[in-house]
Amino acid sequence: MRIRLRQVACLTIVALLNVAAANAQERLAIRAKAYLAADGSLIEDAVMIVNKGKIEDIGSNLSIPSGAIELNRSDAVIGPGLVDPHVSMGALGRTLERANAAEPNADTANFFNPGHPDFGAAMRAGVTTVVLAPSETQFIGGVTAVVKTGGDAAKRSLGPGPVKLSLTSSAFSMQRTPTSLQGALADIRQRISAARENADDQSAFAKWARAEAPALVELSDAPGISALAEFSREQGVRCIALHGNRAAERIDAAKRLGTPFILGTYEFSDPRRYTRGPAMLAEAGVTFALTSNAPRYAPDWLRMGAVIAMRQGLSRADALRGVTTTAAEIAGVSDRVGALAKGMDADFVVYSGDPLDLRSRILEVFINGERVYVADAPPTAAEDDEA
Amino acid sequence: MRPLGIIFRGGGIIATCLGGDAPTYEVGLSASEGTPRMRRSLIRAFPVLIVCAALAPTAMVRAQSDDSRPVIIQGGTVWTGTDRGTIESGTVALRKGKIWRVGPAGRSGPPRPGMQTIDADGKYVTPGLIDAWTMLGLDLGGAPGAGASLSAADAINGFATHVFEDARRSGVTSLCIEPPAGGGIAGTAAMVRLANLNDLRSTTTESISLVARLGLGVRGPIGRLGEIKALREMFEQAAAYREQWDEYNEKLEEYEKKLKDGETVKLKKDDEKKEEKTETKKPDAPRRRSRRGRRPRPRPSNFSTMTDEEVLAWLRDSHVPGDDDVLEEEAHDHDDHPTAPDAEEPKKDDAKKADGKDGDKKSDELTKPERPAYDANSEIVVKALKRQISVRFEAHRPGDIAMALKIVNDYHLDALIVGATGARFTDKLIADAEVPVLFGQLTGAGGFDRTHAAQFDAQTPAALRASGVLDLVIASGRMGRDSGVQFLTQNAAIAVGHGLDEDAALRAITIEAAKVCGVGETLGSIEKGKLADVVIWSGHPLAPDTVVERVFVGGVEVYRRAGN
Numbered sequence: 024m025r026i027r028l029r030q031v032a033c034l035t036i037v038a039l040l041n042v043a044a045a046n047a048q049e050r051l052a053i054r055a056k057a058y059l060a061a062d063g064s065l066i067e068d069a070v071m072i073v074n075k076g077k078i079e080d081i082g083s084n085l086s087i088p089s090g091a092i093e094l095n096r097s098d099a100v101i102g103p104g105l106v107d108p109h110v111s112m113g114a115l116g117r118t119l120e121r122a123n124a125a126e127p128n129a130d131t132a133n134f135f136n137p138g139h140p141d142f143g144a145a146m147r148a149g150v151t152t153v154v155l156a157p158s159e160t161q162f163i164g165g166v167t168a169v170v171k172t173g174g175d176a177a178k179r180s181l182g183p184g185p186v187k188l189s190l191t192s193s194a195f196s197m198q199r200t201p202t203s204l205q206g207a208l209a210d211i212r213q214r215i216s217a218a219r220e221n222a223d224d225q226s227a228f229a230k231w232a233r234a235e236a237p238a239l240v241e242l243s244d245a246p247g248i249s250a251l252a253e254f255s256r257e258q259g260v261r262c263i264a265l266h267g268n269r270a271a272e273r274i275d276a277a278k279r280l281g282t283p284f285i286l287g288t289y290e291f292s293d294p295r296r297y298t299r300g301p302a303m304l305a306e307a308g309v310t311f312a313l314t315s316n317a318p319r320y321a322p323d324w325l326r327m328g329a330v331i332a333m334r335q336g337l338s339r340a341d342a343l344r345g346v347t348t349t350a351a352e353i354a355g356v357s358d359r360v361g362a363l364a365k366g367m368d369a370d371f372v373v374y375s376g377d378p379l380d381l382r383s384r385i386l387e388v389f390i391n392g393e394r395v396y397v398a399d400a401p402p403t404a405a406e407d408d409e410a
Numbered sequence: 411m412r413p414l415g416i417i418f419r420g421g422g423i424i425a426t427c428l429g430g431d432a433p434t435y436e437v438g439l440s441a442s443e444g445t446p447r448m449r450r451s452l453i454r455a456f457p458v459l460i461v462c463a464a465l466a467p468t469a470m471v472r473a474q475s476d477d478s479r480p481v482i483i484q485g486g487t488v489w490t491g492t493d494r495g496t497i498e499s500g501t502v503a504l505r506k507g508k509i510w511r512v513g514p515a516g517r518s519g520p521p522r523p524g525m526q527t528i529d530a531d532g533k534y535v536t537p538g539l540i541d542a543w544t545m546l547g548l549d550l551g552g553a554p555g556a557g558a559s560l561s562a563a564d565a566i567n568g569f570a571t572h573v574f575e576d577a578r579r580s581g582v583t584s585l586c587i588e589p590p591a592g593g594g595i596a597g598t599a600a601m602v603r604l605a606n607l608n609d610l611r612s613t614t615t616e617s618i619s620l621v622a623r624l625g626l627g628v629r630g631p632i633g634r635l636g637e638i639k640a641l642r643e644m645f646e647q648a649a650a651y652r653e654q655w656d657e658y659n660e661k662l663e664e665y666e667k668k669l670k671d672g673e674t675v676k677l678k679k680d681d682e683k684k685e686e687k688t689e690t691k692k693p694d695a696p697r698r699r700s701r702r703g704r705r706p707r708p709r710p711s712n713f714s715t716m717t718d719e720e721v722l723a724w725l726r727d728s729h730v731p732g733d734d735d736v737l738e739e740e741a742h743d744h745d746d747h748p749t750a751p752d753a754e755e756p757k758k759d760d761a762k763k764a765d766g767k768d769g770d771k772k773s774d775e776l777t778k779p780e781r782p783a784y785d786a787n788s789e790i791v792v793k794a795l796k797r798q799i800s801v802r803f804e805a806h807r808p809g810d811i812a813m814a815l816k817i818v819n820d821y822h823l824d825a826l827i828v829g830a831t832g833a834r835f836t837d838k839l840i841a842d843a844e845v846p847v848l849f850g851q852l853t854g855a856g857g858f859d860r861t862h863a864a865q866f867d868a869q870t871p872a873a874l875r876a877s878g879v880l881d882l883v884i885a886s887g888r889m890g891r892d893s894g895v896q897f898l899t900q901n902a903a904i905a906v907g908h909g910l911d912e913d914a915a916l917r918a919i920t921i922e923a924a925k926v927c928g929v930g931e932t933l934g935s936i937e938k939g940k941l942a943d944v945v946i947w948s949g950h951p952l953a954p955d956t957v958v959e960r961v962f963v964g965g966v967e968v969y970r971r972a973g974n
Binding site for chain 2: 290291292293294295298321323324327330331333334339375377379380381382383384385401402403
């Protein structure tokens with residue numbers, strides 16, 4: 024009897040805790056040493072109010088509304104969840120259609136595997152939103168999918184992103200058409216005119232053909248940027264060039280394109296002439312987002328790519344934009360993710376210091392106001408504890 | 411004062427300044443080539459020329475002292491890399507290529523003439539960084555199964571000055587360059603101090619370390635076993651070689667001593683004859699090198715149509731199954747083909763018999779000992795066995811690391827584990843063995859390298875340190891011929907972001923790196939008497955927006971940021 028009473032008491036406590044957790048879901052106030060504003064500056068004495076998974080308010084020394092659960096992170100700095108505009112997490116090798124080069128109606132969302140460990144790795148690297156894209160071996164790969172890397176399963180899909188084309192050499196083979204860049208461009212021209220004649224076609228490709236939406240176009244070399252700039256001008260379509268690591272070699276063409284670039288993956292094995300690229304493009308007024316191409320590279324390369332570019336002269340603001348807002352714009356979700364601002368999704372990362380410093384450790388990750396990752400304590404020696 | 415020589419020749423005047431290491435200067439022009447009027451004017455101008463010639467060396471002396479005059483770096487935050495830790499607002503004085511003084515600012519008094527004073531207020535001063543694992547500037551492709559005698563120093567492209575300039579402007583003043591990619595015994599690494607880029611050879615120390623790579627370039631467990639076997643064979647062979655030479659040297663010493671003690675002229679003559687014989691045999695010696703890596707392989711029929719990658723893959727693959735056969739083959743080689751000294755044997759016996767007829771027993775003892783064959787590979791491995799050079803085991807999987815540690819223990823080597831991506835599973839083993847660990851890139855490569863990425867974690871350095879592995883080195887890793895080195899600081903920053911303390915991370919790219927490269931006594935920290943390789947940074951070296959302001963190598967400024 025006594026045991027049963029104890030059990031009841033335990034259950035009651037658990038239930039009360041659940042209520043508290045539910046309340047936390049309702050309204051949460053996070054205090055931190057600082058938060059990273061969209062312009063790359065650190066705003067001291069940050070307070071962020073989260074309500075129903077959205078940022079209700081954020082600022083310096085805000086008063087905390089009564090009834091809000093307070094989280095004190097006064098040693099930490101809050102940064103926005105990072106956005107990666109081109110990944111194939113959980114879908115590597117699955118989006119390859121060997122017989123047909125062009126699959127404009129293929130939907131990458133079909134390959135979204137929410138439980139795949141690739142997403143966990145991204146989350147731990149501070150990446151909260153990604154654009155799942157089809158393989159570069161498809162000349163027209165189909166529509167991309169914008170998803171969150173964790174949190175409430177019902178809220179993870181943010182809808183379709185832009186259509187993706189690939190003009191890399193790996194998209195062309197002798198077994199199927201097109202077999203060359205010329206053939207591919209001729210094929211696209213035909214498809215564009217067909218889509219323009221049929222106004223009922225609401226596919227992502229048709230919308231791009233009618234210049235209602237941009238497309239991601241993967242390229243493998245610098246001359247491809249010039250070719251793409253010419254093609255976009257001729258057809259009046261918007262193309263976001265992907266993997267333009269060497270875009271700095273064709274800055275004029277990059278400017279003519281008039282769309283943001285997706286650069287990367289920048290890593291330690293890149294020579295200086297590549298990693299200087301982002302700084303040179305920023306100087307020329309070309310906007311860009313960075314990518315990790317995870318899981319081909321670790322998702323950590325997103326934040327590191329930004330820092331590598333900073334080491335070569337890129338400003339803090341441009342580096343931050345490159346891994347948040349510009350990527351969100353490309354994905355078409357800039358009204359929801361990419362910045363810590365009123366009304367945005369409460370996707371944020373708690374760092375031990377400046378988010379743009381690799382010495383800072385990722386301590387916690389929140390998606391839609393829900394804590395999805397907590398780092399283990401860093402390894403310390405037993406002797407250190409005693410001392 | 412330099413000796414000054416003035417030489418008259420053929421009516422012309424050539425004033426030549428001679429002296430020291432200064433280049434020879436010629437002043438004036440040969441008057442015999444000019445008109446008579448010109449000659450007259452030259453003769454009239456003779457005193458002026460004399461004065462010019464006398465002044466020229468003085469000017470040169472002054473120009474030289476500009477390079478070697480003391481440099482005082484004042485007011486910066488000095489991270490010394492020693493027990494003194496960080497000196498807030500410190501002074502570092504460089505003189506005659508060495509660090510002259512280190513201490514708090516303000517003690518050195520007002521700057522004296524002839525000193526160059528640099529205001530480093532608000533800046534950081536650190537020792538020149540050392541990238542202890544790189545392939546920067548290598549010119550040649552891989553040489554699979556190259557053997558111990560391959561030297562990375564031979565593959566450094568002396569013309570690639572731009573990549574070395576990149577290194578210096580990233581604050582890196584010394585590099586340990588490993589031989590090109592390839593599994594197994596890859597050759598020896600070279601230490602390069604980036605002083606004069608037009609003459610890197612003069613600051614290159616070759617063969618500082620023997621490089622053995624485990625689990626790279628072979629597939630499957632059978633290949634792995636063969637690899638370990640080959641490694642053990644190499645050490646055993648070298649140990650035997652060492653013994654052979656020690657024995658020879660001992661005998662030779664004995665022989666020479668006896669010879670000196672005064673023997674008959676006749677016996678000496680006999681010996682001289684023998685010496686001539688051995689001398690004529692000398693050209694044979696190089697042929698007797700180990701045949702490892704040169705063994706015959708079945709040649710594929712479509713060789714000419716294969717692409718470079720296919721040929722490389724075939725070369726790599728053909729190493730795997732044949733290891734055992736080859737070793738036997740090698741053993742046979744030595745038996746089947748009697749080598750030069752062996753061939754000499756019967757003749758010596760004849761000589762002995764001839765001596766025996768004379769009834770002189772001493773002549774037996776006075777046979778000159780046979781010189782063992784020279785083996786370039788074993789020469790290097792013997793140095794490793796004697797702990798004169800270190801052995802770098804590149805090992806990633808925990809099993810490979812454990813195996814490397816076993817070999818280190820068996821042969822009592824001065825070793826370090828390089829790469830070590832799976833090291834957190836063998837932390838206790840490494841700590842017990844007291845073997846330093848050198849990390850390359852601290853971020854998982856991603857999808858194509860799942861086996862490594864799954865085991866790897868940027869927390870590994872911090873975890874190892876917590877387990878008592880104190881000698882941690884961080885390098886850029888073998889990235890490429892023209893990249894990687896500029897991110898050395900950021901690689902260290904990642905380790906800090908994953909729990910390593912900042913001081914340990916800075917030590918890992920300076921003094922600890924110097925120690926594993928065998929230059930811990932002369933480089934790697936700001937300490938009186940060490941070589942003056944010093945970097946001035948705009949802020950903390952590991953911060954993302956810090957830039958290198960000035961770099962000194964041997965007290966000479968080799969890089970200065972524009973606008974400084």
